[in-house]
Amino acid sequence: MDKIERFRGTDGTLIAYVWPGGYPVAYLTAWDNVLCPKCANAWQDDEFEPLAYGFVHWEGSSYYCDECSAEIESAYGDPEAEEAL
Numbered sequence: 001m002d003k004i005e006r007f008r009g010t011d012g013t014l015i016a017y018v019w020p021g022g023y024p025v026a027y028l029t030a031w032d033n034v035l036c037p038k039c040a041n042a043w044q045d046d047e048f049e050p051l052a053y054g055f056v057h058w059e060g061s062s063y064y065c066d067e068c069s070a071e072i073e074s075a076y077g078d079p080e081a082e083e084a085l
Helices: 037-043
Strands: 023-029 051-056
Touching: 023 037, 037 051
Parallel strands: none
Antiparallel strands: 023 051
């Protein structure tokens, strides 16, 4: 995980994907709540639950935003999931 400043776009907002590759980004608050980029941008100035880190969700099952329940899919999927035949 990286400091939140590394995930700011040129306009100062928090990014949803990193380039190159378009890998999905999620954010963690100081209390380990997962936020989607939309909610992270809405919460970025909240003094009661500040954003702590941003991270690329490389692999594994989807995360769900603790604020709006939006699905945050991993870049390479879940290796534990059964593949359809």
